[in-house]
Amino acid sequence: MKNAKNKSQKGFNSITSQDTFNKEMRAFPHTLPIYTTSTFIYESPEIAQQIFGRKVDGFAYSRFSHPNAQLVEEKLEKMETFGLDIKAKALLFSSGMTAITNLFQSLLRPGDCVIAQGNIYGTSVDFFSHFTEVYKMEVVYADFKNTDEIEALLKSKKNVKLLYCETPSNPTISCYDLNALGKLAAKYKVKLAVDSTFASPYLQQPLKYGADFVIHSATKYLNGHGTALGGILVGRDYEFMNNKVWKNRKITGGICSAFDSWQLNNGMKTLSLRMDKHSSNSLTVAKYLQTHPAVKAVHYLGLKDHPDHALAKKQMKNFGGVLAFDLKDGYKAGNKLMKKIKFCHLTASLGTIDTLLQHPASMSHSFVSKEQREKYGITDGLVRMSVGIEDAIDIIQDLEQALK
Numbered sequence: 202m203k204n205a206k207n208k209s210q211k212g213f214n215s216i217t218s219q220d221t222f223n224k225e226m227r228a229f230p231h232t233l234p235i236y237t238t239s240t241f242i243y244e245s246p247e248i249a250q251q252i253f254g255r256k257v258d259g260f261a262y263s264r265f266s267h268p269n270a271q272l273v274e275e276k277l278e279k280m281e282t283f284g285l286d287i288k289a290k291a292l293l294f295s296s297g298m299t300a301i302t303n304l305f306q307s308l309l310r311p312g313d314c315v316i317a318q319g320n321i322y323g324t325s326v327d328f329f330s331h332f333t334e335v336y337k338m339e340v341v342y343a344d345f346k347n348t349d350e351i352e353a354l355l356k357s358k359k360n361v362k363l364l365y366c367e368t369p370s371n372p373t374i375s376c377y378d379l380n381a382l383g384k385l386a387a388k389y390k391v392k393l394a395v396d397s398t399f400a401s402p403y404l405q406q407p408l409k410y411g412a413d414f415v416i417h418s419a420t421k422y423l424n425g426h427g428t429a430l431g432g433i434l435v436g437r438d439y440e441f442m443n444n445k446v447w448k449n450r451k452i453t454g455g456i457c458s459a460f461d462s463w464q465l466n467n468g469m470k471t472l473s474l475r476m477d478k479h480s481s482n483s484l485t486v487a488k489y490l491q492t493h494p495a496v497k498a499v500h501y502l503g504l505k506d507h508p509d510h511a512l513a514k515k516q517m518k519n520f521g522g523v524l525a526f527d528l529k530d531g532y533k534a535g536n537k538l539m540k541k542i543k544f545c546h547l548t549a550s551l552g553t554i555d556t557l558l559q560h561p562a563s564m565s566h567s568f569v570s571k572e573q574r575e576k577y578g579i580t581d582g583l584v585r586m587s588v589g590i591e592d593a594i595d596i597i598q599d600l601e602q603a604l605k
């Protein structure tokens with residue numbers, strides 16, 4: 202695939218697979234080594250002063266930046282703006298949550314309001330509650346399918362600074378209209394942040410639709426192997442990212458470690474191959490589940506009868522690797538399935554090369570009241586599945602024996 206606008210720009214897969222860095226030595230390493238160093242030796246005090254003042258390129262101290270994080274950031278900038286005429290800036294953090302918290306700390310001030318989608322990642326909601334209390338800010342939840350509701354809020358509240366969206370999102374794998382949200386943000390001069398973790402930069406580019414910020418829990422598809430924690434924030438406003446957010450990360454110490462950055466870079470090299478395989482396997486598994494007598498409903502964006510299928514087709518390259526299904530016999534059936542799976546793994550994460558299952562009602566959302574769970578489609582029989590890149594037949598055979 203090569204559809205970059207600029208002829209000198211490399212193709213998406215060339216960007217992810219090759220490490221370009223300063224090759225000063227006669228024989229240099231094939232891949233960027235892990236810089237297990239907290240600090241860097243400066244050539245002279247004058248150079249040190251320039252590096253600390255960010256007047257010249259160079260590394261001052263690994264909490265500020267280091268070569269392994271920088272390499273990942275440079276790739277992410279190219280991936281999120283691939284084929285677009287935008288000069289974005291990416292920063293790598295120690296986790297997805299650190300990327301989100303640094304965005305809020307850099308952008309918002311006491312009295313500001315955020316309009317957020319109701320069904321976002323649970324810890325993001327936890328953070329919003331904590332943040333509003335500590336920093337005297339307001340977070341208002343809205344149905345992001347209903348742009349009239351958001352527009353009414355934007356008209357009535359003059360302190361809104363940010364729209365916060367997650368697409369595709371948990372638990373029923375819904376998709377939100379990035380084009381409509383981008384237009385709304387521009388009309389009311391507020392920023393739009395999109396958590397694009399479930400899609401990865403290969404399947405979806407929110408900047409294309411007017412988003413100001415893109416967030417990824419790099420722990421998921423970008424790493425792909427469950428070997429590292431990381432978070433990405435990509436911003437359209439280069440100066441804001443390079444000054445405000447960079448400084449916030451420096452002060453709070455939220456940068457990703459060299460080892461995790463290195464793992465992340467390795468994983469990213471096969472991103473497109475994995476995402477295509479995750480997508481094709483998911484469709485096969487989703488179609489199988491639709492025929493199973495124990496299953497009431499299957500939620501996968503790639504299925505033509507999913508309510509968001511057409512929208513996903515418009516704004517995503519493929520439908521991704523996460524699906525959910527509802528078991529007819531509710532809680533007991535969900536719990537039983539978790540006990541019986543052998544080949545697939547029972548764990549709450551997603552985006553790894555192997556297949557992961559979890560039952561929100563008895564696991565991740567067991568502390569949430571049944572009434573609140575059902576408001577967001579987390580029924581007692583709902584099972585979430587992150588479909589891996591194994592042979593689909595083995596995943597199906599495991600489900601077949603576990604659903605008996």
Ligand SMILES: Cc1ncc(COP(=O)(O)O)c(C=O)c1O
Nearest residue numbers: 296297298322396398418420431
């Ligand atoms: C959509 C989404 N955003 C953010 C996060 C937080 O990422 P991390 O666990 O890397 O902090 C997660 C984690 O599961 C997630 O699923």
